[in-house]
Amino acid sequence: MLSKAFYFIISFIFVMSSGKSQMKTEIGLLLGQSYYLGDLNPTTQFPGGHTHISWGITIRQPINERWAFKAQYFNSKLSGSDASSNSTSAINRNLSFETPLNEFSGQFEFNFARYHSFIIRHHFSPYLFGGLGLGFINPRTEFNGNQYDLRELRTEGQDKPYSKAQIVIPFGFGLKFKFSHRLMFGLEYGIRRTFTDYIDDVSTAYPNDPNKLTTTAQALSNRNTNNKNRSIWGTQRGNPNKNDFYTHTSFTVTVRLGKQPNLCRYNTQ
Numbered sequence: 001m002l003s004k005a006f007y008f009i010i011s012f013i014f015v016m017s018s019g020k021s022q023m024k025t026e027i028g029l030l031l032g033q034s035y036y037l038g039d040l041n042p043t044t045q046f047p048g049g050h051t052h053i054s055w056g057i058t059i060r061q062p063i064n065e066r067w068a069f070k071a072q073y074f075n076s077k078l079s080g081s082d083a084s085s086n087s088t089s090a091i092n093r094n095l096s097f098e099t100p101l102n103e104f105s106g107q108f109e110f111n112f113a114r115y116h117s118f119i120i121r122h123h124f125s126p127y128l129f130g131g132l133g134l135g136f137i138n139p140r141t142e143f144n145g146n147q148y149d150l151r152e153l154r155t156e157g158q159d160k161p162y163s164k165a166q167i168v169i170p171f172g173f174g175l176k177f178k179f180s181h182r183l184m185f186g187l188e189y190g191i192r193r194t195f196t197d198y199i200d201d202v203s204t205a206y207p208n209d210p211n212k213l214t215t216t217a218q219a220l221s222n223r224n225t226n227n228k229n230r231s232i233w234g235t236q237r238g239n240p241n242k243n244d245f246y247t248h249t250s251f252t253v254t255v256r257l258g259k260q261p262n263l264c265r266y267n268t269q
Contacts, residue, residue, distance in 0.1 A: 028254030038244035039202040040080030052077040065114040094223040105133025130171040150201040155221035157207030169193040186252040202238035
């Protein structure tokens with residue numbers, strides 16, 4: 001499924017870049033970091049120990065001096081832990097997770113200043129971006145020295161496992177600049193709005209009847225460290241009224257493809 005989605009995005013961008021516009025197509029690499037916001041990290045930005053390296057590739061097709069389209073893939077990891085919280089109730093809840101993250105997206109960029117690959121004086125612009133993507137997750141946790149995939153265990157008594165593939169809406173802002181007609185740079189901060197509350201495997205309540213869970217699922221669902229609260233089945237476990245988010249901050253280097261244009265045409269002086 002990942003390869004099909006990537007093939008579709010690559011095909012789409014090259015169709016867009018046919019003809020003269022192909023001279024402006026850029027391809028490059030990105031390096032950055034990502035972190036998650038959800039039930040196990042409600043508010044902390046760039047949480048220590050839970051901000052992870054990300055890398056990926058991007059293909060950008062300028063449409064005009066103000067607009068561009070880009071197809072992007074990036075790989076990272078998301079994680080969270082109640083042990084990092086300042087809340088006593090969260091610390092007692094004692095939940096944790098990590099998940100690999102693969103995201104494919106298509107995004108439109110709007111430049112606040114005129115920005116053209118061939119015009120030297122158009123060398124810098126802040127921009128906004130937004131689009132649509134698909135993120136792939138698979139939360140897991142460590143318990144008694146072993147790793148467990150949480151999705152299949154249905155720790156909150158779900159009728160069926162939630163999907164690994166989740167629609168995301170990437171949006172944010174950045175800065176782009178260049179030192180030549182070939183080499184472009186970018187720095188951006190992006191937020192991913194998701195439509196799931198299960199990136200961390202925490203959303204609603206402990207199951208009313210723990211006997212519907214396997215022994216392993218029971219142990220991973222209820223890891224509360226407060227002995228007075230061991231009988232908490234059926235009580236609130238997470239906040240179902242707010243879906244999870246994650247962020248992506250990256251530095252990008254792209255190279256313009258195609259032959260060198262007739263620069264006199266673009267009034268580069």
